[in-house]
Amino acid sequence: MKKKILILSSLVFLLALLFVFLGLRKETVTLPPSFPTPTPVKVVFPPRKGITNISPLQKTIVGETTTDAVEKLPNLEKKETFLAGETQYSFVSFFATRPNQILMKNNRAIFERIIIPENPNEIGHVKISQLTSSFGKPEKIIQGSLFYGPFSSTYIYSNRGFAFVGNAYSDWVHEIHLFSPMNSETYIKTFGEDIKEGPPEPERLYE
Amino acid sequence: MEQEEQKRHQSRGFLSRSIDALNTARSIRTFATGVRLAGATASLLPVWLPIAVVIFILLATFLIVGFTGAPGTPGTPAAGPQQPHPTSPPNPPITPPAAPSDLRQAISGQFGITMNGFDQQHLQWAWDKLWDVSRTNFITLVRGTTITASSDSEQTGCKTIRLAQYGPQELFNVALIHELGHIILNCSKAYAYEQEHAGVWRTEGGVTRYAQTACTYPPQNRGSWQFRSEDYAEMITYYLNPTAWAQTARCAGRQLNPYLNNGYPLHYNLAKKVLGAYP
Numbered sequence: 001m002k003k004k005i006l007i008l009s010s011l012v013f014l015l016a017l018l019f020v021f022l023g024l025r026k027e028t029v030t031l032p033p034s035f036p037t038p039t040p041v042k043v044v045f046p047p048r049k050g051i052t053n054i055s056p057l058q059k060t061i062v063g064e065t066t067t068d069a070v071e072k073l074p075n076l077e078k079k080e081t082f083l084a085g086e087t088q089y090s091f092v093s094f095f096a097t098r099p100n101q102i103l104m105k106n107n108r109a110i111f112e113r114i115i116i117p118e119n120p121n122e123i124g125h126v127k128i129s130q131l132t133s134s135f136g137k138p139e140k141i142i143q144g145s146l147f148y149g150p151f152s153s154t155y156i157y158s159n160r161g162f163a164f165v166g167n168a169y170s171d172w173v174h175e176i177h178l179f180s181p182m183n184s185e186t187y188i189k190t191f192g193e194d195i196k197e198g199p200p201e202p203e204r205l206y207e
Numbered sequence: 208m209e210q211e212e213q214k215r216h217q218s219r220g221f222l223s224r225s226i227d228a229l230n231t232a233r234s235i236r237t238f239a240t241g242v243r244l245a246g247a248t249a250s251l252l253p254v255w256l257p258i259a260v261v262i263f264i265l266l267a268t269f270l271i272v273g274f275t276g277a278p279g280t281p282g283t284p285a286a287g288p289q290q291p292h293p294t295s296p297p298n299p300p301i302t303p304p305a306a307p308s309d310l311r312q313a314i315s316g317q318f319g320i321t322m323n324g325f326d327q328q329h330l331q332w333a334w335d336k337l338w339d340v341s342r343t344n345f346i347t348l349v350r351g352t353t354i355t356a357s358s359d360s361e362q363t364g365c366k367t368i369r370l371a372q373y374g375p376q377e378l379f380n381v382a383l384i385h386e387l388g389h390i391i392l393n394c395s396k397a398y399a400y401e402q403e404h405a406g407v408w409r410t411e412g413g414v415t416r417y418a419q420t421a422c423t424y425p426p427q428n429r430g431s432w433q434f435r436s437e438d439y440a441e442m443i444t445y446y447l448n449p450t451a452w453a454q455t456a457r458c459a460g461r462q463l464n465p466y467l468n469n470g471y472p473l474h475y476n477l478a479k480k481v482l483g484a485y486p
Binding site: 098120145147148149169170203204206 | 360361363364373398402405406408423424430436455457
């Protein structure tokens with residue numbers, strides 16, 4: 001009797017090993033063919049509250065996140081306080097010369113800038129086409145960026161509390177801005193300092 | 208005394224005999240157990256053997272299939288993330304083939320670059336240089352560009368360039384690659400390593416005097432983008448023109464190639480990452 005139990009248990013063990021092996025093998029074959037995509041978008045109302053989940057790199061919910069929470073965030077580079085009572089926190093980003101930023105006023109986040117990784121294999125990388133297919137046509141597109149050059153544009157969805165800067169040709173999103181829903185003129189005036197309309201600056205190597 | 212010694216000897220003999228007997232008994236028991244086990248195993252063999260063989264074959268099959276790829280497509284790698292760069296095309300011959308009679312058409316057909324308004328001499332130089340760099344990823348990254356002959360040189364649109372018909376050939380090659388270098392950074396669909404370049408630029412500074420000064424722009428218009436953009440184009444230019452003098456812009460003068468004597472290693476390595484090995 002004991003022998004039979006021994007034989008049966010050995011068989012069961014071997015079969016279990018086989019199934020575990022098959023399961024593991026299946027996992028490696030069915031790897032997703034593309035890089036991680038952002039989590040599904042959720043627009044929150046009432047509109048004074050900013051968008052909650054546009055990127056896995058998002059650190060705040062505009063109108064809700066407090067100074068205490070921001071001060072606990074890692075990779076803080078710089079903290080600046082302005083006369084208007086705003087405090088700007090700069091964090092290390094994927095772009096050596098362009099930090100992630102959070103602007104606070106009255107103990108609440110009022111603006112967040114998220115630098116998007118260019119590497120398609122990095123979490124948080126997103127394409128313009130992906131955002132426009134999720135959110136539809138932007139309220140306004142303005143070509144020309146001080147930091148990213150004349151071939152990049154700002155895509156404004158200010159009524160929904162966000163905008164992003166990207167290059168239409170490469171389809172790469174450089175950065176996302178989050179803020180309280182407002183009209184596009186107010187966004188441009190308040191947070192649109194990088195917008196620079198106009199044709200490329202002439203280079204003229206040997207004029 | 209002698210009697211006592213004899214007694215001790217006898218008792219020792221008795222002890223050693225007893226131990227010997229015990230050892231023999233143990234050996235017999237061990238042997239008997241072995242025989243019993245062997246007998247049991249032997250009796251199980253007809254049951255175990257086919258099952259063990261089947262399991263072994265199954266495991267071996269799955270192991271082999273697992274290592275060689277998906278079933279039915281041996282050697283095919285599993286689907287993974289898209290490669291940021293295409294693999295380098297096979298190395299072209301060292302000397303380009305005899306130039307075709309219609310060079311403009313040949314450049315368009317071979318490299319996907321349209322050159323409008325250039326004379327035969329500059330088309331020939333363009334053909335030679337593009338052929339030379341076609342062993343790298345460069346052509347893939349700039350394919351689809353239209354270059355128009357002009358009195359000066361600049362990128363005017365995402366895939367459009369104005370280029371002067373400079374001489375000598377070295378200067379023309381430098382300006383040609385420089386302007387096409389802007390296309391890679393600003394308008395290529397491929398991963399151009401712009402973010403990594405910003406780190407390299409911050410660490411090593413501009414790779415040439417022109418990259419350091421951006422002197423073709425009015426001072427009030429020289430911002431971060433102008434410096435980074437010119438540095439990127441210069442990084443590409445002198446990687447693909449390793450024997451040329453740094454001479455992209457008149458206002459920056461003429462210096463030695465920045466990569467001589469292992470100069471600007473971070474720039475050089477990034478150019479290599481973007482374009483592949485050259486020459």
